[in-house]
Amino acid sequence: MLFFTHPVREACRLNNLILKIAVPSPLHRSFDYLPPAKIDRAALQAGVRVRVPFGRRTVIGVLLSTSTESDIESHKLKRALALLDETPVVSRDVLDMVQWASDYYHHPIGDAVSSALPALLRRGQSATVTDISGWRLTAAGHAVDLATLTRAARQASVIALLAPHTDGLPREAIEASASVLHTLEEKGWIEACVLAREPQVHDVAASVHTLNPAQQQAVDTVLAGLDGFTPFLLAGVTGSGKTEVYLELIERVLSREQQALVLVPEIGLTPQLLTRFRQRLATPLALLHSGLSDHERLTAWQQARSGEAGVIIGTRSAIFTPLARPGLIVVDEEHDASLKQQDGFRYSARDLAIWRARKLDIPVMLGSATPSLESLLNVGQGRYRQLDLPERTGVARPPSFHVLDVRKLPLEDGLSQPLIQGMRRHLDAGDQVLLFLNRRGFAPTLMCYHCDWIAECKRCDARMTWHQHDGQLHCHHCGSQRPVDTTCPECQGSELHPLGQGTERVEQALDAHFPGVTRVRIDRDTTRRKGELDRLLQQAHSGEGRILLGTQMLAKGHHFPNVTLVGILDADHGLFSTDFRASERMAQLIVQVAGRAGRHERPGEVAIQTCHPDHPLLQLLINRGYPAFAQAALAERQAAHMPPVTGMALFRAEAPAADTALAFLDSVAKRIQASGNSAVETWGPLPATMERRAGRYRAQLVLQSEHRGQLQRLLSSVVRQLETAREARKVRWSVDVDPADTY
Helix, strand or coil, X not given: CCECCCCHHHHHHHHXXXXXXXXXXXXXXXXXXXCXXXXXXXHXXXXXXXXXXXXXXXXXXXXXXXXXXXXCCHHHCCECCEECCCCCCCCHHHHHHHHHHHHHCCCCHHHHHHHCCCHHHHCCCCCCCCEEEEEEECHHHHCCCHHHHCCCHHHHHHHHHHCCCXXXXXXXXXXXXXXXXXXXXXXXXXXXXXXXXXXXXXXXXXXXXXXXXXXXXXXXXXXXXXXXXXXXXXXXXXXXXHHHHHHHHHHHHHHCCCEEEEECCCHHHHHHHHHHHHHHCCCCEEEECCCCCHHHHHHHHHHHXXXXXXXXXXXXXXXXXXXXXXXXXXXXXXXXXXXXXXXXXXXXXXXXXXXXXXXXXXXXXXXXXXXXXXXXXXXXXXXXXXXXXXXXXXXXXXXXXXXXXXXXXXXXXXXXXXXXXXXXXXXXXXXXXXXXXXXXCCECEEXXXXXXXXXXXXXXXXXXXXXXXXXXXXXXXXXXXXXXXCCCCXXXXXXXXXXXXCHHHHHHHXXXXXXXXXXXXXXXXXXXXXXXXXXXXXXXXXXXXXEEEECHHHHCCCCXXXXXXXXXXXXXXXXXCCCCCHHHHHHHHXXXXXXXXXXXXXXXXXXXXXXXCCCXXXXXXXXXXXXXXXXXXXXXXXXXXCCCCCEEEEEEEEXXXXXXXHHHHHHHHHXXXXXXXXXXXXXXXXXXXXXXXXXXXXXXXXXXXXXXXXHHHHHHHHHHHHCCCHHHHHCEEEEEECCCCCC
16 A cells, blocks of 8 residues: 655545546446545556445455546545555556447446456455465475375375475476365475566577468568558468468567567467477467466466566467567467357457557457458458468378268267278378367267156256266256266166267277277366376377377367378268357368368378268368358358348346246347337347256347447447346346357
């Protein structure tokens, strides 16, 4: 806290000052407070944290601005308790971006600003990080005989790791769960310690990086506009060297003593990207994603804010990271739906990257082998500039496609005989094989053969997935689980059989067909433990894993030079979906997965198992490629007046009873009709595709308009009305602007 003594005249001036503070709450407004007592007016800068009374609680808010006016009488205003920062923790450009996003996505400003801060800052910890937490062995730990820990291999590995490091190791360097560390601490074998944080130093191998003509042209074009805002779309086929273009540009940005922010859609893409960047860039790197501890995230945030880290790599929330010397923003796999937050503050990190780059007057590059229709439309309208990488780098060539009609082929646990034969041929040649199936678990359905009973979630309109490894039925929507039924609850029959395949079942089938061949399975079940994803990806990259099996965690952005065959076990998801974006997502996923094959000298093949081999969209994609598919899909959207040609928003509601959610949305529809805004169409309200989820019933109301400004004004008006509406208190409701899906 900053205290000082000033003349009475200055105290009077402070008494007339009103603080506009963003307080974490569901209300769509800021709150007015009087300044803390005896505070220096110069310290009241936008972006500093303020501790304030809020109802019966004390909370931490962020100062948005100061004013001399308030809608509340001054004697009724509460006084802020303390100022927590000497300088703003939310930079001016981030604060402006969050305020804009709060308005655009119609999310409460207090919650939006809070989302932009690391968790420890939201809880009041100092924004200055000078040390990191770690663990070290105690004297008792050094005396432990590891031979006595044969049944506690994880504990033994931690002790062995810490033994040579008498000063301790940081938490992130210890690949062990919190429970293992807690057990060792309770035994008195390890203790927490504080380690001084030192700047990172990376050894960069000296080498010459030669760009092909298309890469060089892309780099030169961006470098020519490095001193101002221009959005670039780098559309490169899989394996065309988009990352090399990023690196060349970032090297130039670093030479200007500026920073680069790189956004990726998923954690699974960060290890490989981090390795490439560390090998190439002689600068500290800051990594930000949900797999880090709160302290690790705060440390990375501080490195970016201070300018210590030249490059910041992170998932979508990294868009809120403060930058000391911003020079370039890169959004890799810009088409990916994971860049859109699906609950709470429903922002698009890609779209915020464009907004922030414009605010900072720096270039922004969106990269993808399968650009979103939104980005392609912006290119067509002259808002973005497209840069093409039409060929793979080096001697790599596009893979050949083979469609396998599984209506005429018997499947053995999801594998057709032609696919098995192809796998054997490639494995015998010393190559790797990648199998893609976007369903984890053993089987998506458990069914009784006597009465057709199906194991369903008791809280959702969904079937339970059988996970054989733990003998449980899991709901992948609400997270509930229960033991696998041994008899049918309906007819008491014992003939219960799994239907369909998940990655766990396919892995079991591979044991039978390819005994002795090392496999690597990557999905959410196999990567729960800290460090496990990195370990499995290392096995895949090194060639130790001959057969790679996984969900979309394995499919995107990875470079596996020895993979020559990709098998897509089920390509039909998305061909007949109720979501208008499903076919676009299907095409992007097929192209991304297929792109893992033949990325080096050996030619690649892609085998696609489908029950609809003649589907026109699938045939167009395979025979003419993604650009032709995207052009046709965009033409369909234009003819149907669907996004991205038009603006869309969803009012979502959920309640314990279906009628309650629908009645609330019906009242919203009536408010819209009463507004007289004929430029906005409404559809519904209707039950959601999955009406019941986690025990609550869901419904939605679709708003659509060719005039985005009209849509935004209508949303602002309706949201303000709902804040005080009695019917809104009976449901959980939200607004989703530019929804990534309509489920």
